[in-house]
Amino acid sequence: MKCREIIKLLSEYIDREIEKEEREIIEKHIKLCKRCESILHTTEKTIFFSRTLYKNEKIPKKIEKSLFYQIRIRYKK
Amino acid sequence: MNELELVERAKTGDTKAFEELVKLTQEKIYNLGLKILGNRDDAADILQETYIKAYENLPKFEGKSSFSTWLYRIATNFALMKLRKEKYKKISIDEIKKSSDENYKLEISDWSNSPYFQYRNEELKEILNNAINSLPPKYKTIFILHDIEGLSIGEISEILSLSIPTVKTRIHRSRLFLREKLSEYFKKKGNSNEM
Numbered sequence: 001m002k003c004r005e006i007i008k009l010l011s012e013y014i015d016r017e018i019e020k021e022e023r024e025i026i027e028k029h030i031k032l033c034k035r036c037e038s039i040l041h042t043t044e045k046t047i048f049f050s051r052t053l054y055k056n057e058k059i060p061k062k063i064e065k066s067l068f069y070q071i072r073i074r075y076k077k
Numbered sequence: 078m079n080e081l082e083l084v085e086r087a088k089t090g091d092t093k094a095f096e097e098l099v100k101l102t103q104e105k106i107y108n109l110g111l112k113i114l115g116n117r118d119d120a121a122d123i124l125q126e127t128y129i130k131a132y133e134n135l136p137k138f139e140g141k142s143s144f145s146t147w148l149y150r151i152a153t154n155f156a157l158m159k160l161r162k163e164k165y166k167k168i169s170i171d172e173i174k175k176s177s178d179e180n181y182k183l184e185i186s187d188w189s190n191s192p193y194f195q196y197r198n199e200e201l202k203e204i205l206n207n208a209i210n211s212l213p214p215k216y217k218t219i220f221i222l223h224d225i226e227g228l229s230i231g232e233i234s235e236i237l238s239l240s241i242p243t244v245k246t247r248i249h250r251s252r253l254f255l256r257e258k259l260s261e262y263f264k265k266k267g268n269s270n271e272m
């Protein structure tokens with residue numbers, strides 16, 4: 001497989017959405033090809049780093065209150 | 078009572094059961110809105126709109142997907158509507174295609190072990206945050222659902238009514254585009270001597 005085709009499969013490779021056969025082809029290629037190896041590593045790091053940008057927070061009380069208010073005024077209808 | 082039983086009761090007009098469902102899921106929906114839109118006001122709007130619509134459409138809910146997936150679907154559609162009105166400058170679909178299709182030609186440096194690659198590097202965070210915000214609305218949403226929220230490709234295809242290959246392609250292109258933005262930063266850092 002050429003680099004171009006390897007790159008196309010990288011996300012499926014990362015997500016483990018790939019057949020064993022293709023997986024082995026990619027792993028073989030990456031051992032020999034610095035460029036594809038770099039793209040794989042830096043893509044994984046990009047995903048990893050993205051996760052650190054977001055944190056879950058508790059709903060502020062005020063927002064929760066107004067949510068329930070908005071729901072309840074619809075009950076009577 | 079589990080989700081399914083609560084849904085059944087809520088459908089018969091049991092408002093207590095409906096409120097129980099809201100309590101069980103509201104944090105997920107709020108945080109989804111927060112991640113896609115980036116501020117509490119919009120997240121609060123999404124939250125309200127989602128549950129009002131869910132309440133009104135509950136009789137039509139057939140349970141083909143789980144209640145949570147159904148909620149995600151409603152919330153995501155509201156979030157997309159808001160996102161499309163955002164003033165944030167978006168890149169074009171062509172641009173994102175180009176950056177993923179031509180990636181392999183460029184000279185690539187492996188910055189994954191660069192001393193600048195750190196959680197505390199605020200400059201890097203800002204670059205990535207801006208890059209995510211510049212993704213076309215559906216790409217950004219898919220990226221967040223998959224890579225941040227951890228939803229499966231199958232779930233996302235249900236939520237957005239897109240085929241599996243389309244979801245996969247968009248995840249892939251988003252990742253490569255973001256990767257390239259970070260690469261540009263590391264390239265610049267590599268050329269300067271300050272550290």
Ligand SMILES: [Zn+2]
Binds near residue numbers: 034
């Ligand atoms: Zn290669």
